[in-house]
Amino acid sequence: MDPRTGAAGGIGRYDAVLARIAFNADGLVPAIAQDEASGQILMMAWMNAEAVIETLETRRGVYWSRSRNRIWRKGESSGQMQQLKAFRIDCDGDTVLLLVDQQGVACHTGRRSCFYDEVNPETGAITTIMTPEIDPETLYGR
Amino acid sequence: MDPRTGAAGGIGRYDAVLARIAFNADGLVPAIAQDEASGQILMMAWMNAEAVIETLETRRGVYWSRSRNRIWRKGESSGQMQQLKAFRIDCDGDTVLLLVDQQGVACHTGRRSCFYDEVNPETGAITTIMTPEIDPETLYGR
Numbered sequence: 238m239d240p241r242t243g244a245a246g247g248i249g250r251y252d253a254v255l256a257r258i259a260f261n262a263d264g265l266v267p268a269i270a271q272d273e274a275s276g277q278i279l280m281m282a283w284m285n286a287e288a289v290i291e292t293l294e295t296r297r298g299v300y301w302s303r304s305r306n307r308i309w310r311k312g313e314s315s316g317q318m319q320q321l322k323a324f325r326i327d328c329d330g331d332t333v334l335l336l337v338d339q340q341g342v343a344c345h346t347g348r349r350s351c352f353y354d355e356v357n358p359e360t361g362a363i364t365t366i367m368t369p370e371i372d373p374e375t376l377y378g379r
Numbered sequence: 380m381d382p383r384t385g386a387a388g389g390i391g392r393y394d395a396v397l398a399r400i401a402f403n404a405d406g407l408v409p410a411i412a413q414d415e416a417s418g419q420i421l422m423m424a425w426m427n428a429e430a431v432i433e434t435l436e437t438r439r440g441v442y443w444s445r446s447r448n449r450i451w452r453k454g455e456s457s458g459q460m461q462q463l464k465a466f467r468i469d470c471d472g473d474t475v476l477l478l479v480d481q482q483g484v485a486c487h488t489g490r491r492s493c494f495y496d497e498v499n500p501e502t503g504a505i506t507t508i509m510t511p512e513i514d515p516e517t518l519y520g521r
Contacts, residue, residue, distance in 0.1 A: 250502070251503045254498050267409050276419070278411060278476055280469070281469065281473075293498065293500040293503070294500070321500065323497055324498040324500060325494040325495070325498070326496045327494050327495075327496075328487065328495070328496075329493075332409075332423040334494045345470065351471075352467040353467070354399070354469075354470075355465055355468075356435065356467070358436070358466060360392070361395060361435070362395075363395060363396065363399060
């Protein structure tokens with residue numbers, strides 16, 4: 238598949254989508270994943286054009302891993318895949334939003350969401366408000 | 380106020396928070412604003428250390444405007460302020476989440492949320508799924 242044209246499903250099928258997204262200087266755009274059913278925000282990751290196209294074509298959350306510097310098909314190691322329910326772009330095109338059906342947990346710590354630390358504005362204290370649902374060792378088979 | 384120490388409320392009150400956040404090379408972190416009551420994602424913007432501190436101190440959404448290159452107190456022009464209900468940090472500290480009570484609308488287009496354009500994965504067509512609730516000219520007094 239040509240990642241720029243999405244040729245598997247017709248030449249240039251996603252050209253308007255790629256043109257609508259304001260990728261940054263590194264060719265990336267922040268992508269928020271939200272649980273469609275509960276509204277919970279699960280994680281924030283990054284996408285390049287190839288990840289956008291593969292997400293739309295396969296209806297699964299696919300990102301660009303900045304740490305591993307490669308395409309990251311969410312769940313490829315952990316099994317915790319994301320089925321795409323909706324894909325939205327914000328007003329100025331510099332963020333995308335995925336509504337997903339998250340299998341299991343989104344966070345590599347075994348928590349449902351990555352946003353598990355809450356700040357008390359009064360004191361500045363940080364409290365962990367979510368417990369892991371799965372042992373990360375189970376998730377990654379180590 | 381010293382933006383690094385948040386001295387208005389005690390020296391270093393937010394030091395642990397600032398240390399927990401992985402600001403990027405520009406000293407910024409992406410901040411997602413979510414409506415506390417409905418779960419709707421309203422917008423994504425950026426914060427520097429000063430914006431984080433002022434948000435926590437004043438319990439109002441305060442960001443760093445990359446286009447205007449200055450602190451942006453959400454609602455300062457439009458009146459559409461965000462009252463902070465919770466402030467969370469993700470697992471690797473490179474994104475923050477604000478649960479807010481949004482007055483009026485979050486988007487400068489007059490829509491409740493900035494994420495109003497939806498992509499059809501089958502065709503690649505982009506459809507606007509939200510209508511403005513307020514005329515932007517009313518919001519900005521022009």
